[in-house]
Amino acid sequence: MFKRISNKYLRYLAIFIYFVIIFVCAIELNFLWLFGYEPDxxxxxxxxxxxASEVYTADGKLIGKYYHExxxxxxxxxxxxxxxxxxxxxxxxxxxxxxxxxxxxxxxxxxxxxxxxxxxxxxxxxxxxxxxxxxxxxxxxxxxxxxxxxxxxxxxxxxxxxxxxxxxxxxxxxxxxxxxxxxxxxxxxxxxxxxxxxxxxxxxxxxxxxxxxxxxxxxxxxxxxxxxxxxxxxxxxxxxxxxxxxxxxxxxxxxxxxxxKLPLNLDLSYVDDESTGDSYLRQAVEKWLKKWCKDNDYDLYEDGLKIYTTIDSRMQQYAEDAVAEKMKMLQKRFYNIWGNKNPWRDSKGVEIKDFLLKAEQRLPVYAVLTKKYKGDTVQINKYFNTQKKMRVFTWHGERDTTMSSVDSIKYYTKLLNTGMMTMEPSTGKIKVWVGGIDYKYFKYDHVNQAKRQAGSTFKPFAYLTALDNGYSPCDKFTDKPVSINYTYEGKQETWAPNNADFKFSGMEMSLRWAMGKSVNSITAQLTEKVGWDKVVDYAHRVGIESPLKAIPSVSLGSNDVSVYEMVRAYSTFLNKGQKVDPILVSKIVDRDGKTVAEFTLKQEQVISPETAWLMLYMFRGGMEEPGGTSQALWEYDGLWRSPLWKTENQIGGKTGTSSDYVDGWYMGITKDLVTGVWVGDDDRSVHFNSSESGEGSHTALPIFGSFMQRVYADKSLGYGFGLFPKPWVKISKDYNCPSPRMPKDSGEVDSSWVPVDTSAVLPPAVSTEGEKNETKPPR
The missing domain is CATH 1.10.3810.10 (Biosynthetic peptidoglycan transglycosylase-like)
Structure with missing residues (x-):
């Protein structure tokens, strides 16, 4: 046919049109499945x-949906x-x-x-x-x-x-x-x-x-x-x-x-109910799946997926109940301490005068108002001081009220918040995720979005570095003044940390006792011996991903980290030295019922099983050594001279408090689970003012204790009390080192003892945390 067209240009054009028609028809018919779907x-x-895509707990309860409402x-x-x-x-x-x-x-x-x-x-x-x-x-x-x-x-x-x-x-x-x-x-x-x-x-x-x-x-x-x-x-x-x-x-x-010539004239006063059915957990799942969706070309909001998480609905409820119970009490304590005084203070305790103004300026509406009123502060202030009807969060339920924007800032700034996560290290499955006190009013997730100074919960990484480099739990250091000279960013610096009570006992302590009692001076000496750069390396090795400044105070928690990272890192010790990638989603099913993804455990051996087991032994010191900072757990039924302890139960953990009582932490370890809890205010200028009220042992630890009470009481969960695991390998280092006034361990890792007179060890109400005022990077 084409040969009959004598003009070669017309012939080439005809051939081109012919092939275009064939190509278009092939696309329309999806010839040999080469071109993909084409709507008919x-x-x-x-x-x-x-x-809508749906999110479920591991036990089949609907958490929420993703849809364009x-x-x-x-x-x-x-x-x-x-x-x-x-x-x-x-x-x-x-x-x-x-x-x-x-x-x-x-x-x-x-x-x-x-x-x-x-x-x-x-x-x-x-x-x-x-x-x-x-x-x-x-x-x-x-x-x-x-x-x-x-x-x-x-x-x-x-x-x-x-x-x-x-x-x-x-x-x-x-x-x-x-x-x-x-x-x-x-x-x-x-x-x-x-x-x-x-x-x-x-x-x-x-x-x-x-x-x-x-x-x-x-x-x-x-x-x-x-x-x-x-x-x-x-x-x-x-x-x-x-x-x-x-x-x-x-x-x-x-x-x-x-x-x-008109300004934009935005009116942002309408507030829709976007948070209905929403939660920290739902948002965490979306973030966790973001890369998977992009790589596999799925849209959570349109593709009708069924997403099965690793969350246990019963444990999640117990955690939320514990948070509500204890945070309500902490908020009352916070109000009683400050009374009518403003709690936003600098490091010297002086009220920050321009605090509210700066808070206003950080709001998106401030830029809109500045544009609208051409920088007229009188008009802007009038907006912020005008009374408006609004619904606010309270610990007694939502309440309709009338207040100005500036009063709203004052109110919400004084509210404490929390983040909590529980993981099963042997499987990598996240069992609990509590991102804050109320998602509707506080969207910021305090599990993986917020990063705060870890305080003394970071100290174990210094002891880990020591144990993995020749030291044993029984090696002794003296509690004495320390002065460390070092160079940072080209400048000569000196760091001289104090203990919590600003006293040095002069006592010789084993590393286990020093970690259990959270002694700053010994932690600092140990950090100097092993090298703060090595401490940073080991922290990253076991699961911390945030950038860390390699300075002497790193071991006292001067860097910002997330609850998620800390739980992951602590899980390495219970998982025989293998770092795990936490799993939040186990399986995804498409709208046709086909399983399109399954997520399984990924782990990497990062420290030896021996060192990992010795760290678990060290963590027990918080409960078993004199002055151990976890001993406030004695106050909880079932956690000391109760059936739980008589049936041989062990709990390891570490408290943490950052400078000026801004951040309170507790990291708890049982034979099956690792739990991290943070408590504080979203603005670091707002905090408690004393160790009796603001230490991690008085803020975060009670949430862990209340949560574990509930978990242990529910036999259907399968997380009963019991001892930490026996050594996975032969332990070559001396660890059976009794402390003063403490009975000598029998040497068997699964042995259990109950003090004849616990009051001779430490009264239950006493806490001797060694964190306060020591987490600031040296100047």
Whole structure:
């Protein structure tokens, strides 16, 4: 046939058109499954509605769902003409003239891009095809997605074909309505109805040209032109859209002039109930799966997945109950201590005078107000001091009240928060995740987002370094003043730490006793012997991922770490020296019931089994050595002279308190579980003012004790009391080192003893933590 065409150029053109037709037909038919899914006419007439993904506990209880609750549809009559005009003028000026694909705009766009002025050529209908049928997602592309140029050509042709089908089934008004109902506007806003309410507290039909242009301007890049976070760029983009509306006759010159002079006039007063059904755990799962979803091309909010976590619903409830019980008491204690005084203080205890002003300035609305009132502080202050109706969190339930914004800042700043995580080291499964006291009012997750000074919970890494480099639990140091000279960032520094009581006993102590009693001076001496850089190395080796300053005070917890990291690191000791990657999700099933992912234990031997077992023996010192900082657990039923101890139970752990009692920690270890608890205020300037109220033994430890009471009482969990494991290998180092006034261990790792007179060891109410005032990096 082609030979009959005598003109070679026409012949080449005919051949090209022939192969284009064949190529397009192959894409439409998904020939040999090379090109992936292409929506047919049935799909076009019945668009697949996104299906919520569901999250379950390990025992099958629904935790929450992921879905775009803001996609509530609107009809064409609900759209402001300004919205439609702004969209057409900016995104597709020939919208009413083409049949889905505008080859004229496509060609001019290609020429402009070639000249350096990158310009899109997609029509509104093509964009709808992309949004509604995910034509660019990996699952829709087939094998050809691996060929760079072909990949782009395939998804472009798919969009053209889909756009033509859409135009064949729907009229222009219906297409515009579907577009506005599906397009994202940033800040978790999907669809024009949600966006109009979120940014302007108006319905779409009420938007004026300037407001419409602001929202349409965001479509080019929702983050770059976000009116909340980038008001200047948003304003410029809005005026560009208004300019397009004037250019194509949708605005008169005087209307353009009037609208382009207006400020953004955002109204952020509307608060939707986005947190309904939400939780720290649900958010943690989403974050944990973020990379997996990206790598495997899944959307949690649309693909109808069933996600099974490792969380035990009963243990989770026990943890939340323990947190509610103890945090309510701690908050009452905090209020009683400060009374009518403001608790925001510097390191010398002096009130920070500009604290509230700086808190106001950190709020997103402050930048909006500054722009709106052109920096007029009188007007800004009036806004913050105006009384408003609001609902607030209290430990007696939510309460409707009236207060100003500045009073709200004062109120919430004084509320203490917490983070708690429990893991089963042998499997890597996370059993408990409590990100804070109430997700609805405090979105920040204190398990893996917050990083705080670890205080003395970091000391075990210094003792780990020592045990793995020739020392034994029985090696002795003297509690005496210490002065360490070192160089940091090119400067000569001297560090001379104090003990908690600012006294040095002069006593000779074993390393186990020193760690159990949390003696700063001996920890500092040990750190100097083994090297603070080595302490950093070992901390990273067992599971700490945060950057750590290699300075002498590192062992006293001067660096910021998360609860998640600390639980992971402590789990290495109970897991025979193998570091584990914590598992939060065990299995994912798609909407058809097919298992698409299973997550199993990944572990790496990072310290020897002998050193790991010796560290467990060291941790027992917190309960068994004189002055051990875990001994406040004696106050809890079932944790000392109770049936739990008579039936041979052992608990290891470490308290921690950062400078000025800002952060309280407890890391608890049983034969099966590792639990980390942090307590403090989100603002580090707000804290307790004494060891009797603010030490980790008085803030975080009680939560652990209350939680373990509940866990031990529930026999169905399978986490009964018992002894730490016997040595996994032969122990070559001396560890059977009795301390003064303590009975000598029998030498058998599974032996258990009960002091005849526990009062001769340490009264239950006494705590001798050795952390306070010592976690600040030396100056």
């Amino acid at each position: 006419m049935h799909d076009i007439k019945n668009p697949t509605i996104s299906v 803001n996609r509530s549809p609107i009809e064409y009559k609900d759209l402001s003409p300004a919205l439609i005009n702004a969209l057409v003028a900016t995104e597709d000026v020939r919208f009413y003239k083409h049949g889905g694909v505008d080859f004229y705009s496509f060609s001019t766009g290609m020429l402009a891009t070639a000249k350096g002025d990158k310009r899109g050529g997609s029509t509104i209908t093509q964009q709808l095809a992309k949004n509604l049928f995910a034509t660019r997602k990996r699952k829709s592309q087939g094998v050809m997605r691996h060929i760079p140029v072909i990949k782009t050509l395939v998804y472009k042709i798919k969009e053209w074909l889909t756009a033509y089908k859409i135009e064949h089934v729907y009229n222009k008004q219906q297409i515009l309505t579907m577009y506005f109902n599906t397009v994202p506007f940033g800040n978790n806003s999907f669809g024009i109805k949600t966006a109009a309410v979120k940014y302007f507290n108006k319905q779409p039909a009420q938007l004026n040209p300037a407001e419409a242009a602001t929202l349409i301007g965001m479509l080019k890049a929702t983050s770059t032109y976000n009116p909340i976070t980038n008001p200047e760029r948003s304003l410029q983009r809005r005026n560009t859209v208004l300019g397009q509306m004037q250019k194509y006759g949708y605005l008169k010159p005087e209307e353009y002039a009037a609208n382009s």
